[in-house]
Amino acid sequence: MIPDTSFEAPLDMAMVDHFIAHMRATADRLVIDIGCGAGRMTSYLSQAGLNVSGVDLSPEMVRVAHRLHPELFFGVGELTDLPAADAAADGILAWYSIIHSPPTALSAIAREFWRVLRPGGSALIAFHAGSGHRTSDRAYGHDVQLRAELHAPDDVALRFTEQGLVMRAQLVRSPRAMENHPQAAILVDKPFVPS
Numbered sequence: 001m002i003p004d005t006s007f008e009a010p011l012d013m014a015m016v017d018h019f020i021a022h023m024r025a026t027a028d029r030l031v032i033d034i035g036c037g038a039g040r041m042t043s044y045l046s047q048a049g050l051n052v053s054g055v056d057l058s059p060e061m062v063r064v065a066h067r068l069h070p071e072l073f074f075g076v077g078e079l080t081d082l083p084a085a086d087a088a089a090d091g092i093l094a095w096y097s098i099i100h101s102p103p104t105a106l107s108a109i110a111r112e113f114w115r116v117l118r119p120g121g122s123a124l125i126a127f128h129a130g131s132g133h134r135t136s137d138r139a140y141g142h143d144v145q146l147r148a149e150l151h152a153p154d155d156v157a158l159r160f161t162e163q164g165l166v167m168r169a170q171l172v173r174s175p176r177a178m179e180n181h182p183q184a185a186i187l188v189d190k191p192f193v194p195s
Contacts, residue, residue: 029090035097039065106159
């Protein structure tokens with residue numbers, strides 16, 4: 001587990017900080033950190049003043065998040081079936097959450113983000129860029145069996161814009177020394193009037 005944001009590249013954190021600034025433009029906006037894991041990004045968003053909840057597929061990760069961040073709310077849910085009402089959230093952060101989903105699932109994920117976002121809401125989605133997948137048996141100092149899907153940035157953007165979300169920004173950066181693949185993020189908005 002990565003304990004905080006110190007591992008993140010400064011350019012990536014600039015995208016997160018831009019997302020935070022946009023969310024803070026209106027008081028008490030609700031943000032959902034989807035695929036929150038142990039809650040490190042949830043905590044970062046909360047410390048920045050956002051009203052944030054975390055959701056993860058793994059009940060064990062939700063328990064860890066509760067233990068590490070008892071002041072925050074965490075629940076169990078899937079990217080394609082979130083425990084949220086229609087138009088319930090002003091923002092969605094999916095920080096490396098789609099790496100556990102194959103490219104064929106992206107349209108269903110984008111539909112669910114569309115459903116959960118309020119008009120005018122935004123989603124920031126980060127992922128490993130490329131095609132295929134990678135496997136690891138050791139990560140972050142632990143023995144693991146990890147499969148991470150790589151996604152083509154243009155394909156991710158297309159899947160989300162096909163659902164009616166509007167592209168605001170796209171970042172693709174070269175890998176750092178400890179990374180095997182380029183990294184990417186897209187920032188999309190749900191328009192007030194469907195486009």
